[in-house]
Amino acid sequence: MLDQLPEEKKRYLFELLDPETAADVLQEVSDLSRDQLLEDIQIPRLEKIIDQTASDDAADIIGELPAELAEKILDRIDSERAGELRQLLRYDEESAGGIMSKQYVSVPQDAAVEQAIERFRASHEEVEFVYYLYVTDRRGALVGYVSLAQLVLSRPDQKVSEIMESEVVSVPTDMDQEEVAALVEKYDLAAMPVVDRAGRLVGRITVDDVVDVIVDEASEDISKMAGTTDKEIRHDSALRIASIRLPWIVISLLGGILSGTIISHFKGTLGSLLALAFFIPVITAMGGNIGIQSSAIVVRGLATGEIGLFDIARRLLREARIGLLMGLMCGVIVGLVAFLWQGNALLGVIVGSAMLSAITVAATMGALVPLVFKKLNIDPAIATGPFVTMSNDIVGLFIYFGLAFMLLRLLA
Secondary structure, eight states, X not given: OGGGSOHHHHHHHHHTSOHHHHHHHHHHSOHHHHHHHHHTOOHXXXXXXXXXXXXXXXXXXXXXXXXXXXXXXXXXXXHHHHHHHHHHHTSOTTBHHHHOBSOOOEEETTOBHHHHHHHHHHXXXXXXXXXXXXXXXXXXXXXXXXXXXXXXXXXXXXXXXXXXXXXXXXXXXXXBHHHHHHHHHXXXXXXXXXXXXXXXXXXXXXXXXXXXXXXXXXXXXXXXXXXXXXXXXXXXXXXXXXXXXXXXXXXXXXXXXXXXXXXXXXXXXXXXXXXXXXXXXXXXXXXXXHHHHHHHHHHHHHHHTSSOGGGHHHHHHHXXXXXXXXXXXXXXXXXXXHHHHHOOHHHHHHHXXXXXXXXXXXXXHHHHHHHHHHHTTOOHHHHHHHHHHHHHHHHHHHHXXXXXXXXXXXXX
């Protein structure tokens, strides 16, 4: 409901909520609503809300506050709680440490099953969604885990070390959140333990956090491919929004200028067969469409881990074959259209051949560009779209007029 209300009514309704409900609401509303609700909130009320929020979510809220206000909040809350939040705030917000929660249940490996169950009962109010009890050694290093079902079915006097799963999948605090999400998906985990460099258990990431990561990363990648940012909606300033979009618009503009230069260079060819001009939009549009399709598939594959840099040759060969098949079909169709429309067989051959070549090259480049950007540590999501569109326009026109120039000279 809050997301649909005007800003003033949104704040009024939020003030009526008790701290526990308000803490839950802040995790569900849109980023824009959260910014508006936190903008003028009173420090005592924010302190109560932070106290009711899970550590990972509380760190996210404090991380978005102005530095001075964030420090005031940390100084006012419980010192142990403040220490947890300060530790979380030191991690990169898109790392495992940045999205993990400090609330988890662990037991020493020499504890009895009965003691482990008592530990779970004692912490159930503080720790939500307990899927596993993690097992640690004397140094605090993670050595295994026990599911609740295993605890219930085991004898009370059994040692936890006897029933635990010792092959436990964990992630370091500095692992990128996308890699964490991929591991959770791969192993079908409900929660992922997080360890420091010494292997000591420091937190856990639950599946709801992973879903948030997947949604955020997908939204970010789609926005970047459009040459913008998913946070743009949070800014009202036209100048700010224009400054985000302008660099990629300029890239497209430069591509248009280069395309115009190619056409002007072949003005003699165009003058000898004016009907060539009719098919310029078709050649450029089809090349751009095919290139964007190929690049979108590769960018998604890189993001999900389905495509690795080791299989570049196989991926390029596959896209080239796909482009060749599509180019052959489209080339035959557009060549026949050109012949039947203008009654010129040479025009049909030029347009059909150019379409075949342009689509094959566009499909290959659409796959190659994001792979190259990934290899150069440039985000392929943000750079691929404008670059592929621009390069395919230029290459498509060059192929089109280059073929026309050569064939017209041979038949002259």
